[in-house]
Amino acid sequence: MPAFVQRTTTTYTPALVPPALSLPAIEAGFPRQLHPYWPKLQENTRAWLLEMRLMSAPMIEAYADGLCYTDLMAGFYIGAPDEVLQAIADYSAWFFAWDDRHDRDVIHGRSAAWERLRILLHATLDSPKEHLYHQDPLVAGFADSMVRLYSFLGEGWNARFAEHSHAVIEAYDKEFHNRTSGIVPTVEEYLELRRLTFAHWIWLDLLEPSAQYELPAAVRENAAYRRAALLCQEFAAWYNDLCSLPKEMAGGELHNLGISLIHHEGMTLEESVKEVRRRVEECITGFLDAEEQVLRYAEEIDNGSVRGAELAAAVRACLFNMRNWFSSVYWFHHESGRYMVDSWDDRSTPPYVNNEAAGEK
Structure with missing residues (x-):
């Protein structure tokens, strides 16, 4: 299915996908979904970015x-209540801004600034209300996101989300030290780290407030459910690696599956691209198999009781949105200015980032 025009309409129109990145299985088998709240979501997130000082008004106007x-x-979390989707979208915008700050801190060797931010983010996770008015926009924006996300489900979900988030912060720190030390992780080291820096378990956690149901551990740990969940995330992370490889090589990045394959497996650039693409395609076929198993599992859960029916509906809703990761991620990479490196004045510096860390040049 063709992608939709951005900015002002949800009418579908073809997007240009380079042959090396084209995935016919996605275009044919994963119809693109869009939450009806999207136009308002876009407007509100622009306003939130300005309020939180995460982007300046001119930057928002030019790039947001x-x-x-x-x-x-809006393509991931179909069926989410509007306020849940808004909180997730704002948090996602924060995550991209944080990722950009991390990259700039690496590029400019700002170890002390990064360490301060790392410590503050850990503290904010544990007590977000105490950091709502912090002078660093990234800390204040994170605090605002956590207050909102913690409000939707119970303490168990909140603790799990915090645990996963602490792990992501530490993974970013690991990547910081790898990059500043010139270390290219091995393929296996990279895959383990990538599951954290891509925040696999965070995005999967957010399926639950979208479905308005906290899944019990027995469901989350079910082999078929866990496999489907992991594959949708692996697809997203590795397709991101495939699409961002030119940007990251231009910027001297060391953390990309393709780069690890070149550095440690002796592959050429062409061979590494082919291997990453192979892994991406295996995620698609693997997910389709796991999806069928999860649907059968949901039928078993739906045992005639009210609780069984509610739980089965939540499982199906989460699975449906795992499926939506494939199409939304796919089209995002061909529409977002984040990956249009050839259009930048400096291929190593995104035009929408702020090169300053909080409080220093």
């Missing part, structure tokens, strides 16, 4: 819509 962050989330 073209980065397509709200489009990405």
Whole structure:
């Protein structure tokens, strides 16, 4: 299915996908979904970015819509209440801003600034209300996101989300030290780290407030459910690696599956691209198999009781949105200005980032 025009309409129109990145299985088998709240979502997230000081008004005007962050989330979490989707979209915009700060801190060797931010983010996770008015926009924006996300489900979900988030912060720290030390992780080291820096378990956790149901551990740990969940995330992370390889090589990045394959497996650039693509395609076929198993599992859960029916409906809703990751991620990479490196004045510096860390040049 063709992608939709950004900015002002949800009418579908073809997107240009380079042959090396084209996945006919996605275009044919994973119809693109879009939450009806999307136009308001886009407007509100622009306002939130300005309120939180995460982007300046000129930057928002020039780049925010073209980065397509709200489009990405509006394609993931179909069926979410509007206020849940808004909180997720704002958090996602924060995550991209944090990722950009991390990259700039690496590039400019700002170890002390990064360490301060790392410590503050850990503290904010544990007591977000105490950091709502912090001078660093990234800390204040994170605090605002956590207060909102913690409000939707119970303490068990909140603790799990915090645990996963602490792990992501530490993974970013690991990547920081790898990059500043010139270390390219091995393929296996990279895959383990990538599951954290891509925040696999965070995006999967957010399926639950979208479905308005906290899944019990027995469901989350079910082999078929876990496999489907992991594959949708692996697809997203590895397709991101495939699409961002030119940007990351231009910027001297060391963390990309393709780069690890070149550095440690002796592959040429062409061979590494082919191997990453192979892994991406295996995620699609693997997910389709796991999806059938999860649907059968949901039928078993739906045992005639009210609780069984509610739980089965939640499982199906989460599975449906796992499926939506494939199409939303796919089109996002061909519409977002985040990956249009050839259009930048400096291929190593995104035009929408702020090169300053909080409080220093």
